[in-house]
């Protein structure tokens with residue numbers, strides 16, 4: 492093996508030390524700091540297709556894919572060309588452009604949203620959707636599920652530890668109790684908890700927001716019919732159903748999770764949020780939904796929302812090029828790559844005697860080192876974190892970059908070819924042995 496060169500990761504260590512002097516934790520988003528697995532994050536100098544190259548010249552097969560966006564792989568020629576051309580025309584005008592219209596038309600064509608507005612991050616999308624839901628319904632309470640992540644919106648950073656129908660306490664200092672005291676946090680996949688919450692707060696719930704298929708506590712698929720149940724319960728109670736597809740949108744299928752189970756089960760969200768893939772690696776995200784709800788947004792209606800860089804021409808060019816190249820072949824390819832990797836991981840862990848459960852939604856999957864299926868956040872927390880850290884570092888040393896946390900989704904791209912897949916498969920047995928040595 493010996494994927495790591497003679498210099499190890501000396502330059503990454505130097506850069507990390509420099510970064511820590513000027514940026515909290517040395518990173519601009521916490522999970523990148525490797526706190527959950529220990530060690531030094533690799534500073535990436537460039538990437539192409541499925542490969543990352545760090546500043547010491549080490550190459551890694553990328554199974555993070557920027558946490559989802561890089562559906563086509565890194566530096567896809569069509570995306571690079573679209574971005575170069577857009578940038579050469581000027582990068583932001585603060586006036587409308589054709590690219591914005593075309594990108595929203597794609598969203599409207601592929602998903603149930605009738606109107607959508609572009610923003611710059613998933614956080615902004617969910618924040619705006621909730622404001623709109625509250626403005627539309629004239630109600631205040633928001634229901635979310637423990638373990639679902641909707642960006643770092645104050646009202647949605649609520650503790651998972653509060654009781655069934657107790658209004659939530661903040662999950663982080665800096666969020667005032669007044670921001671989360673109108674947020675209810677319920678256990679995922681628990682219909683009774685949803686029914687009880689709507690009964691207890693009858694007439695007060697503005698919306699229920701859920702990941703269409705959670706991927707932020709590891710992959711925890713909705714039980715069959717769960718999203719439909721949520722949609723129907725919201726409707727019966729005059730609340731809006733907000734389906735957060737920032738991660739799943741255009742990743743699990745051409746139209747996201749709604750396209751896989753919404754179309755067959757017959758549920759339609761009132762509002763949806765998108766991000767990640769739709770920006771093609773640039774800051775573009777969106778929220779959208781029913782025309783009568785979206786009509787409440789300024790300037791048509793009274794609910795204010797705005798953004799200097801919203802619909803940025805370079806980001807919309809990247810997003811459009813990505814969606815236009817996300818053909819059925821792309822989804823078939825990533826599904827088959829994910830299958831191969833899942834089988835390989837299961838085989839290696841079984842051979843090493845490491846208890847594991849691999850769960851997936853389309854090509855998104857994650858590996859829980861536990862012996863029981865995971866249906867909610869509590870279950871996810873039974874995963875063996877030290878064993879995952881050992882597994883992660885063995886893979887990294889052998890040139891495979893997994894997500895540096897046991898609670899994250901693994902992502903593949905259209906560019907993951909046989910060579911990249913084989914490199915992962917070759918690394919698995921030693922990583923499984925490393926996990927076996929420390930498993931609890």
Ligand SMILES: *Cc1c(COP(=O)(O)O)cnc(C)c1O
Nearest residue numbers: 612613614640641642735737738
């Ligand atoms: C990533 C993510 C967000 C937040 O998006 P950012 O662009 O990081 O702000 C929101 N919801 C879900 C489901 C996500 O996966």
